[in-house]
Amino acid sequence: MTALAPASTRTVEPRRHRTRDWGRAVRAFQRLMADKEDTSQVFAIMHALDGDACKVDYVRLLATPDGGRIAYQRLELSEKLMDDAWRASFPPGSVGAAYANFLATEHLSAAGMIDESHKGIPPEELDRFHPYAWFFRRVRDLHDVWHVLTGYGRDALGEMCLVAFSFQETHGLGWALIAGGGFLRAHGPAAGKARKAILEARRRGKRAAWLPGEDYEKLLFEPLEDARRRLGLTPPVAYEAVPADLRNLTII
Amino acid sequence: MTELSPATSRLVRHSRRRGRDWKGALSAVRKLIADKEDTAQVYAIMHALNGNAYEVDYVRLLATPDGGRIAYERVELADRLVDEAWRATFPPGSVGEAYLAFLETEHISVQGLIDESHKGIPPAELDQEHPYVWFFRRFRDIHDILHVLTGYGRDALGETCLLAFSYQETHDLGRAVMAYGGYLRAHGPAKAQARKAINEARRRARHAAWLPGEDFETLLFEPLDAARARLRLTPPLAYDAVPAELRNLTTV
Numbered sequence: 001m002t003a004l005a006p007a008s009t010r011t012v013e014p015r016r017h018r019t020r021d022w023g024r025a026v027r028a029f030q031r032l033m034a035d036k037e038d039t040s041q042v043f044a045i046m047h048a049l050d051g052d053a054c055k056v057d058y059v060r061l062l063a064t065p066d067g068g069r070i071a072y073q074r075l076e077l078s079e080k081l082m083d084d085a086w087r088a089s090f091p092p093g094s095v096g097a098a099y100a101n102f103l104a105t106e107h108l109s110a111a112g113m114i115d116e117s118h119k120g121i122p123p124e125e126l127d128r129f130h131p132y133a134w135f136f137r138r139v140r141d142l143h144d145v146w147h148v149l150t151g152y153g154r155d156a157l158g159e160m161c162l163v164a165f166s167f168q169e170t171h172g173l174g175w176a177l178i179a180g181g182g183f184l185r186a187h188g189p190a191a192g193k194a195r196k197a198i199l200e201a202r203r204r205g206k207r208a209a210w211l212p213g214e215d216y217e218k219l220l221f222e223p224l225e226d227a228r229r230r231l232g233l234t235p236p237v238a239y240e241a242v243p244a245d246l247r248n249l250t251i252i
Numbered sequence: 253m254t255e256l257s258p259a260t261s262r263l264v265r266h267s268r269r270r271g272r273d274w275k276g277a278l279s280a281v282r283k284l285i286a287d288k289e290d291t292a293q294v295y296a297i298m299h300a301l302n303g304n305a306y307e308v309d310y311v312r313l314l315a316t317p318d319g320g321r322i323a324y325e326r327v328e329l330a331d332r333l334v335d336e337a338w339r340a341t342f343p344p345g346s347v348g349e350a351y352l353a354f355l356e357t358e359h360i361s362v363q364g365l366i367d368e369s370h371k372g373i374p375p376a377e378l379d380q381e382h383p384y385v386w387f388f389r390r391f392r393d394i395h396d397i398l399h400v401l402t403g404y405g406r407d408a409l410g411e412t413c414l415l416a417f418s419y420q421e422t423h424d425l426g427r428a429v430m431a432y433g434g435y436l437r438a439h440g441p442a443k444a445q446a447r448k449a450i451n452e453a454r455r456r457a458r459h460a461a462w463l464p465g466e467d468f469e470t471l472l473f474e475p476l477d478a479a480r481a482r483l484r485l486t487p488p489l490a491y492d493a494v495p496a497e498l499r500n501l502t503t504v
Contacts, residue, residue: 059311068382074324130320131383 020173021048028120029181036156039113043120043140046174050136053172057212058135064213074134077141077216081110095227096220098148106154108144139170139212145220146211149228150204151236155247156182157194161201161239168205169212186250193242194250200238208232273300277426280372281433288408291365295372295392298426302388305424309464310387316465326386329393329468333362347479348472350400358406365392391422391464397472398463401480402456403488407499408434409446413453413491420457421464438502445494446502452490460484 028044035041061067080086090096103109117126117140126133143162150165152158160182167175179198186194209231219227242250277300284293313319332338342348355361369378369392378385395414402417404410412434419427431450438446461483471479494502 055314062307062383068380068384071383072326072381072386074326128320129324131314131323132320134324 020051024048025174025177029177032178033181033185039116040119042174042178043117045120045178046172047121047125049174049177050172053170054132054136054139057139057170058132060210061135061213064210066215067213070213070215071131071135074131075217076134077138078110078114080217081141090220093223094221095145095148095224098224099145099220102144102148108154110141110144113140113143135212139166142211142216145216148224149211149231149233150201151233152201152239153247155244157197157239157242157247157250160194161197161236164198164201165205165208168202169208169210188246188250190242190246190250193238194247197236197239197242200236204234204236207234272303272425276300277429281429284430285433291368292371294426294430295369297372297430298424299373299377301426301429302422302424305422306388306391307384309391309422310384312462313387313465316462318467319465322465322467323383323387326383327469328386329390330362330366332469333393342472345475346473347397347400347476350476351397351472354396354400360396360406362393362396365395387464391418394463394468397468400476401463401483401485402453403485404453404491405499407496409449409494409499409502410491412446413449413488416450416453417457420454421460421462440498440502442494442498442502445490446499449488449491449494452488456486456488459486 025045025048028041028048032038032041032045058071061071087096087100090100117137126137143166146162146166147154147158150162152162152165160179163175163182164179166172167179179202183195183198186198211231214231222230277297280293280296280300284290284297287293310323313323339348339352342352378389395418398414398418399406399410402414404414404417412431415427415434416431418424419431431454435447435450438450463483466483474482
């Protein structure tokens with residue numbers, strides 16, 4: 001590669017070297033395979049394998065047109081998403097309305113996600129007053145919004161697909177480990193189709209806009225179809241081709 | 253140089269590349285030479301030439317032990333420094349008290365510095381809600397605290413020394429241009445001594461702690477001598493050796 005400008009080489013120097021803790025990751029992965037509903041293990045895996053992903057993404061955010069303002073205001077999205085009055089203001093057909101509907105039908109809440117993340121990651125790391133930790137919390141809070149945007153359900157295959165999609169968006173290695181594990185464990189009559197769906201998810205993530213850089217206070221008010229088109233989110237054809245009754249069976 | 257890890261090269265690629273405006277810098281330098289008191293030109297020069305310097309410094313700040321919290325809280329130091337009630341709490345012998353005495357004897361104020369910076373940099377740039385720009389404002393606001401810590405006066409030579417010092421701390425090329433201009437223009441009986449002082453300033457900064465990473469809300473309450481010792485700020489021997497009455501003459 002070509003020599004870097006002095007300014008760029010200096011950027012490289014003061015990196016916060018976060019090493020990857022593979023032992024912890026593997027143990028958490030085994031616990032996750034034993035109990036698929038134990039979301040806290042997902043956070044433990046991500047935390048163990050994240051490395052510098054959040055840092056790189058945060059710097060990337062600052063380079064986007066809206067990202068500087070978003071980072072400066074550093075809104076905690078979970079607080080907004082738990083605000084019932086704000087959620088009630090989502091217009092019909094909007095991303096926000098679909099999101100609220102998704103939470104209601106799946107019996108989920110933004111608070112539930114936060115609790116799981118606290119079980120997987122020590123609070124002094126997760127709740128830190130640090131821009132990188134803020135960015136991590138932001139991606140956590142966006143997970144269910146991404147379910148709605150990408151069209152992946154909460155079944156085991158849908159989660160795997162979203163994890164593969166998220167790896168492409170954030171490059172957190174934990175996501176790749178989980179998606180790769182799901183890919184290898186696919187079995188039963190729809191194994192081939194499920195693997196196709198996971199590969200498609202990664203491809204969609206590559207082609208789509210960079211979702212962590214979006215302004216969600218606006219995006220949630222956008223009509224769902226318009227938002228998908230603007231963000232380059234094509235329909236999840238391979239995922240939808242897997243029969244609904246097999247989506248949970250193929251991975252677990 | 254060695255191959256960069258993928259994460260790091262992504263970091264470098266996403267840095268916001270700001271080109272340098274040499275033409276704008278040159279015309280500002282001419283205006284500054286014509287009127288040394290025109291501080292607005294100092295800001296115009298820095299704005300034209302700083303490129304990615306403050307971006308790199310911001311990422312560096314996030315890697316320091318306190319820096320993440322400082323960046324997350326992103327206090328506008330100017331707002332604190334104009335707060336009379338807060339200023340009144342600086343204990344005797346502290347950095348803060350010496351700072352107030354400096355402002356008083358030199359008849360300067362924080363607001364004055366802010367006004368000058370607005371004359372040199374368009375407000376759409378300077379007042380942006382952006383972490384990088386916040387960092388730039390922060391460094392602007394601590395300028396007079398750096399005068400106190402380093403021991404450089406507000407005479408022409410002292411300002412030139414502080415520019416050389418702060419170039420070494422920020423790597424803002426605009427500061428190097430001004431410091432080097434002062435070095436070249438040194439003349440009169442104390443010419444050699446003045447040049448020695450400028451070289452010494454750069455050396456002191458190299459030896460000192462990284463001041464932009466300090467928590468100034470705490471630092472201002474520290475005893476001045478203890479703070480200088482902790483920050484490895486040696487006495488400005490070469491600067492002090494220049495007779496006080498010649499300090500304004502040699503570089504103007």
